[in-house]
Amino acid sequence: MRYLLCVLLIIPLLLNCPKKYAPKVDKIQVYYLGSLYEDMYREAPLLSGTPAMEGIVIGHLETELPILRHILGKLGFFTLLDEFPIDYVMSDTLVYNVHYLSIPRELGYGIKNYGGIRFAIARRGSDSLTINDQVQLTLIKQRSDILWLIDDDFIKTTPRRIDFYVENRTLADTSSAALEVEPDSVLIEKVAAFRRRLDTLLSTTFILAGKSTSEFVLSTIAEQENVNAIAYPPRMVVVQARSDTVTLFETMHSIDWTVRMRKVTDMTNRDLTQLLDENGYALWGRVQKTNTCFIPDVQGKNLFDLFYPMEGE
Numbered sequence: 001m002r003y004l005l006c007v008l009l010i011i012p013l014l015l016n017c018p019k020k021y022a023p024k025v026d027k028i029q030v031y032y033l034g035s036l037y038e039d040m041y042r043e044a045p046l047l048s049g050t051p052a053m054e055g056i057v058i059g060h061l062e063t064e065l066p067i068l069r070h071i072l073g074k075l076g077f078f079t080l081l082d083e084f085p086i087d088y089v090m091s092d093t094l095v096y097n098v099h100y101l102s103i104p105r106e107l108g109y110g111i112k113n114y115g116g117i118r119f120a121i122a123r124r125g126s127d128s129l130t131i132n133d134q135v136q137l138t139l140i141k142q143r144s145d146i147l148w149l150i151d152d153d154f155i156k157t158t159p160r161r162i163d164f165y166v167e168n169r170t171l172a173d174t175s176s177a178a179l180e181v182e183p184d185s186v187l188i189e190k191v192a193a194f195r196r197r198l199d200t201l202l203s204t205t206f207i208l209a210g211k212s213t214s215e216f217v218l219s220t221i222a223e224q225e226n227v228n229a230i231a232y233p234p235r236m237v238v239v240q241a242r243s244d245t246v247t248l249f250e251t252m253h254s255i256d257w258t259v260r261m262r263k264v265t266d267m268t269n270r271d272l273t274q275l276l277d278e279n280g281y282a283l284w285g286r287v288q289k290t291n292t293c294f295i296p297d298v299q300g301k302n303l304f305d306l307f308y309p310m311e312g313e
Contacts, residue, residue: 025115026166028146029055031179034159036061036081036089037068040195046159048188049181050084056112058121060090060155062105067257067304069093074310075201080194084187087112090123090150107133109140117166120144124151145169202249213241213254218284221294221306225263229285229293231276233259236303248308255303262300267291 033039033046036059050057061069072078073093081089082098088110089095090103101110105125112119120140129137141147146164159179165172208216214237218230236256246254269287275295276283285293294306 023116023166023169025117028114028117028119028164028166029053030148030162030164031055031057032157032160032162033057033059033086033179034157035059035063036077037063037072039159040191040198044181044183044188045191046179046181047081047084047086047191048183048185050086051184051187052182053085055161056088056114056119056121057084057086058088058090059086061093062090062155065252066092067252070257070302070304071201071310072198075194075197077194077198080190083190088121090155107136111140111144117146117169118144119164120147122147122149124149146171202247204248206246206248206251208241208244208246210244213237213239213246213251215284217251217255217303217307221303222285224309225294225306227263227285227292227294228288229272229283229291230261231272231279231281231283231293231295232261233296234280234282237282257302257304257307259296259303260298260300261294261303261306262297263292263294265292267293267295 031053039045039047063069069091078095078098081100086100088101088103092104094102103110103123105123107122107124109120109122122140161177161179163175206216222230236259238256239254241250241254269289272287272291272293275281
């Protein structure tokens, strides 16, 4: 009898329970830091104020020169970011074993439960969506309550705080304001120390000794890797330096460092010549009866790493 009375008392409570838990918030604050690379060169980097930001913190590393992201990673920038309370980094460089999430440019996304609201951020890197993209976008919408789709136009905007107002688990309105930070002097110095390391590296000077930029780069790789020939796509050479002395940063405007190469040994004269003809590759060095050479391969080693080996990620 006592058990029956307990059940009868519980039933009305169950009938009055909402089908979904009511969210704990009516506003989601998002702090957009903009370019994290450019942020390093601010007197008071926005990164230094992230501990005081109560909400979702996001920035990007979509640099004009793609190789710059690679160099930042080699120097440990992605590890440095792990020391700051940042939630998302928009970058095609996927990083693991860190607390934040990398969001690739082509419809990468992340979903965060914020006070009971499933808040999704997705990166849209092109104006048109393929069928696969549309399917992916539909899945993201199904898994979230609110979806914020970031495009190239927004990426170019200045850092700001965006407030997303929530009503009945859906987006009711948004507002935007300039981003004001409370910088931390210790964190400012951490960012400044990394910037100094980066500037020192990028200012490394090379004397071309009468060679063109491409000739200098390829001959250096050949000597370091002990190869007699290098096949490469002509597009790899963007422009030749006009000075006989160049910095590493200047070479980044002359050479497409993102080209990847694979080393092959005992490649016959005939096979190498056929490879050059079929793909329209240019050639550094001389073709011999048998060759130890580098050839383009998307699974190969980064051209920059062949020229300027660095320890790091």
